[in-house]
Amino acid sequence: GENVEQHPSTLSVQEGDSAVIKCTYSDSASNYFPWYKQELGKRPQLIIDIRSNVGEKKDQRIAVTLNKTAKHFSLHITETQPEDSAVYFCAASPNSGYALNFGKGTSLLVTP
Amino acid sequence: DTAVSQTPKYLVTQMGNDKSIKCEQNLGHDTMYWYKQDSKKFLKIMFSYNNKELIINETVPNRFSPKSPDKAHLNLHINSLELGDSAVYFCASSLMSRATNEKLFFGSGTQLSVL
Numbered sequence: 732g733e734n735v736e737q738h739p740s741t742l743s744v745q746e747g748d749s750a751v752i753k754c755t756y757s758d759s760a761s762n763y764f765p766w767y768k769q770e771l772g773k774r775p776q777l778i779i780d781i782r783s784n785v786g787e788k789k790d791q792r793i794a795v796t797l798n799k800t801a802k803h804f805s806l807h808i809t810e811t812q813p814e815d816s817a818v819y820f821c822a823a824s825p826n827s828g829y830a831l832n833f834g835k836g837t838s839l840l841v842t843p
Numbered sequence: 844d845t846a847v848s849q850t851p852k853y854l855v856t857q858m859g860n861d862k863s864i865k866c867e868q869n870l871g872h873d874t875m876y877w878y879k880q881d882s883k884k885f886l887k888i889m890f891s892y893n894n895k896e897l898i899i900n901e902t903v904p905n906r907f908s909p910k911s912p913d914k915a916h917l918n919l920h921i922n923s924l925e926l927g928d929s930a931v932y933f934c935a936s937s938l939m940s941r942a943t944n945e946k947l948f949f950g951s952g953t954q955l956s957v958l
Contacts, residue, residue: 773951775933777946829893829899830876830888830898833887
């Protein structure tokens with residue numbers, strides 16, 4: 732089945748700096764790659780997603796890039812703020828459909 | 844107005860007991876899921892249902908039995924609870940089908956503690 736690797740597991744940045752989280756996937760047929768943010772004690776919520784026919788997508792301070800050849804995708808957060816502190820999960824859809832397989836998460840801490 | 848609602852939010856019980864978690868979605872989605880989030884925050888799929896039909900069963904012990912009375916509901920029953928079952932269980936729904944992948948909408952989670 733689909734295997735999603737996510738790095739780093741923890742990331743600490745200063746407010747205003749950029750943060751980058753990287754993921755790789757194993758199933759070359761995967762075609763949907765969302766990113767979720769989970770604040771402490773809350774549910775995961777979608778922050779941005781990208782499909783395999785697009786190389787990059789941006790939404791204000793958040794951007795995602797996809798390299799299908801290398802089978803990796805990345806989340807970029809610019810001008811980080813303390814409220815960006817959370818656990819971020821990447822995910823990929825397996826060839827069989829009907830599910831998302833998640834990476835193990837990155838705990839991002841933005842210090843003022 | 845909650846899109847995906849699950850109850851209870853907290854569940855504290857003794858080893859060996861049987862318990863259920865209920866989930867309902869009012870989004871009109873055809874596909875529903877149960878995910879388990881362990882203490883290390885890893886989100887692992889347990890089951891997915893499409894129009895009341897079991898699609899994915901990810902090597903979950905048969906003490907866990909999902910039931911979908913209709914496509915808006917997916918309940919999870921757990922028999923003979925063990926210490927290792929302690930985790931947060933998230934219900935989710937989506938428009939996902941075999942032909943298209945779509946985002947998941949998660950419920951607020953049920954924190955299960957087995958003593």
